[in-house]
Amino acid sequence: MNAVFHDRHAARRHFRAARNRLSPDARVAADQSLCAAIVDLIKEHEAQSVGVFLPNDGEPNLTAILQQAPQGTRFALPVLHPFSEGHLLFLRYDQQTPMRPNIYGIPEPELSVERVTPLSSMQLLFVPLVAFDAAGNRLGMGGGFYDRTLAAWQRGHLPNLRPIGVAYNEQRADALPHATWDVPLPAILTPDKLWQFPLKNV
């Protein structure tokens, strides 16, 4: 048992510090393993359209997959919805995409209708997280953004989408507190392992 957390705020503090504490060498090695595994998943799923994220607050850096994925793979990044508070939009992203920081300082593609990528067109969605546990529960940054994004998936409305959490080993808890709106992930990728959890669709 590493730790059982009862308080979301305490757990968030603990695991945000843990992911920020990784040494530069350990981070480079872990990011390389994660990127290689993600490229394998893209090939295995023959994914044409893939949701990713840019690193923030000590999160894994997945940007190498843009060069390593098969030619033609399309990537999309989360953008804070301009008027639907608490929701995300996904916008197509490549190295030429004009970017600007959102209110949290995370770079995101500038709003452009042509770049909007519906979740129904994506096969893989890589999901950032602060911590995960042995049941696939996910603790995020606290905005509920991915819980809202994944609510439709959980209800079975996005049958072609596979969401996969991405985390360092240091982000694993034995048990995390979870709320009714939390959407447990079916899989979480760490540098050593693809954790798979039985689906609990409602």
Ligand SMILES: Nc1nc2c(c(=O)[nH]1)N(C=O)[C@@H](CNc1ccc(C(=O)N[C@@H](CCC(=O)O)C(=O)O)cc1)CN2
């Ligand atoms: N890379 C990445 N992109 C992402 C997310 C993420 O977790 N990682 N998000 C996943 O949802 C959304 C952004 N959610 C976020 C929520 C809170 C904070 C944050 O820094 N909160 C501050 C307090 C900010 C304030 O209230 O002024 C903090 O906790 O210190 C950052 C991102 C969309 N994009």
Ligand SMILES: Nc1ncnc2c1ncn2[C@@H]1O[C@H](COP(=O)(O)OP(=O)(O)OP(=O)(O)O)[C@@H](O)[C@H]1O
């Ligand atoms: N599907 C939903 N519908 C309405 N409100 C929601 C939904 N999901 C989450 N929320 C609200 O969002 C708030 C933040 O949720 P929570 O602390 O679980 O975020 P998180 O999963 O840590 O963050 P994120 O998903 O952004 O990384 C909660 O107060 C909750 O009421």
